[in-house]
Amino acid sequence: MIDLEQALRADAQRWRAAQATDLDLDGLLTISMRTPPRHRRVSAIVVAAGTVVVATSALGLILNRSHNHDPNGATTNRSVPSSSVAGTKSPTPNSSAPTLLPGLGSPPRGQRTLLKFSGTTNHTSTIAASAGRGELYAACIGGGTIKVNMIGSGGFDVNCTGMASGASLPRLSTSVKVTHVTNQTWRIAVFGH
Amino acid sequence: MAVMQAPGAGSIEFAAWIRPHWSDMQLLARRLCGPHTAEDALQEALTAAWRKRQQFDPQRGSPRAWLLAVVADQARKQRRRLRIAAELTDETLVPAPDSQPDVALDLTNVLRQLTQRQQLVISLFYYLDVPVAETAQIMGCSIGTVKSTLSDARRRLRTLLGEEYR
Numbered sequence: 001m002i003d004l005e006q007a008l009r010a011d012a013q014r015w016r017a018a019q020a021t022d023l024d025l026d027g028l029l030t031i032s033m034r035t036p037p038r039h040r041r042v043s044a045i046v047v048a049a050g051t052v053v054v055a056t057s058a059l060g061l062i063l064n065r066s067h068n069h070d071p072n073g074a075t076t077n078r079s080v081p082s083s084s085v086a087g088t089k090s091p092t093p094n095s096s097a098p099t100l101l102p103g104l105g106s107p108p109r110g111q112r113t114l115l116k117f118s119g120t121t122n123h124t125s126t127i128a129a130s131a132g133r134g135e136l137y138a139a140c141i142g143g144g145t146i147k148v149n150m151i152g153s154g155g156f157d158v159n160c161t162g163m164a165s166g167a168s169l170p171r172l173s174t175s176v177k178v179t180h181v182t183n184q185t186w187r188i189a190v191f192g193h
Numbered sequence: 194m195a196v197m198q199a200p201g202a203g204s205i206e207f208a209a210w211i212r213p214h215w216s217d218m219q220l221l222a223r224r225l226c227g228p229h230t231a232e233d234a235l236q237e238a239l240t241a242a243w244r245k246r247q248q249f250d251p252q253r254g255s256p257r258a259w260l261l262a263v264v265a266d267q268a269r270k271q272r273r274r275l276r277i278a279a280e281l282t283d284e285t286l287v288p289a290p291d292s293q294p295d296v297a298l299d300l301t302n303v304l305r306q307l308t309q310r311q312q313l314v315i316s317l318f319y320y321l322d323v324p325v326a327e328t329a330q331i332m333g334c335s336i337g338t339v340k341s342t343l344s345d346a347r348r349r350l351r352t353l354l355g356e357e358y359r
Binding site for chain 2: 029
């Protein structure tokens with residue numbers, strides 16, 4: 001006979017010991033505190049190495065997708081519900097062209113676009129983050145460092161402690177290049193002005 | 194260290210108010226919706242907590258209870274939103290590979306068959322070691338309801354696990 005009470009407590013003890021609780025509070029909070037009251041929930045998902053990036057809205061609509069050119073590219077971040085990836089292109093891991101997510105754009109005023117990626121060292125993604133004026137914040141939530149450059153608009157580094165940095169996206173079609181200096185998970189939020 | 198009873202108006206004070214409970218928030222989110230979806234649930238939970246921080250009433254419960262309630266609510270929404278029942282099977286309830294793997298596997302298989310409310314009470318009481326009274330605050334019910342929900346969950350587990358469990 002197995003005592004259920006004891007089995008539950010033993011399983012809980014093993015489970016707790018196996019969990020990492022190292023998500024960076026400051027990085028996540030920085031994005032949360034700047035989230036407008038009414039925002040669109042959009043997520044971009046890196047599916048696998050040589051990646052496909054999928055953005056979905058809260059309604060599960062495909063907003064955009066693209067390829068990642070880096071053969072050492074981003075690692076699997078999480079699975080994508082099959083119902084939400086209709087129309088996703090096949091990855092082209094050997095392509096040397098920079099990755100662009102045209103049309104993902106900055107969200108309308110008062111809304112938010114949230115991107116989340118995992119990447120390996122020297123992995124670079126370029127995203128067209130602005131289709132209008134907006135504000136970009138990046139946060140490392142798994143430690144590490146990323147370098148964020150807004151092409152033609154300067155840039156900033158986001159360092160290992162996960163504190164997010166903000167920068168204005170001043171004009172139409174500003175591209176944002178993100179380079180993983182070290183391995184980490186990071187997320188970027190773009191808020192419409 | 195002084196315990197803050199109410200969230201501060203500023204971001205630094207708010208972060209300091211949350212930080213002592215951040216590990217528990219992460220554990221509950223992972224427990225309820227898996228490690229990857231947990232990040233999104235936590236992001237939304239922090240957003241909700243920041244917006245609703247003025248609604249926290251120390252007379253009605255502890256900061257931890259209030260924050261875990263927010264996490265539970267956002268985790269529920271994430272689960273509904275992303276339909277991650279399948280992911281739960283693989284990621285949330287992964288048994289540790291050490292002793293009694295058969296027992297852990299059995300629990301893995303049956304815990305996800307509980308109702309969401311039963312999963313929440315089991316997660317809080319056993320996996321986060323939250324006392325019954327605080328669990329009641331988190332779930333927004335009476336202590337008696339928590340105890341009966343726990344009892345129902347255990348009864349259901351015994352039914353699902355078979356005769357060797359008592």
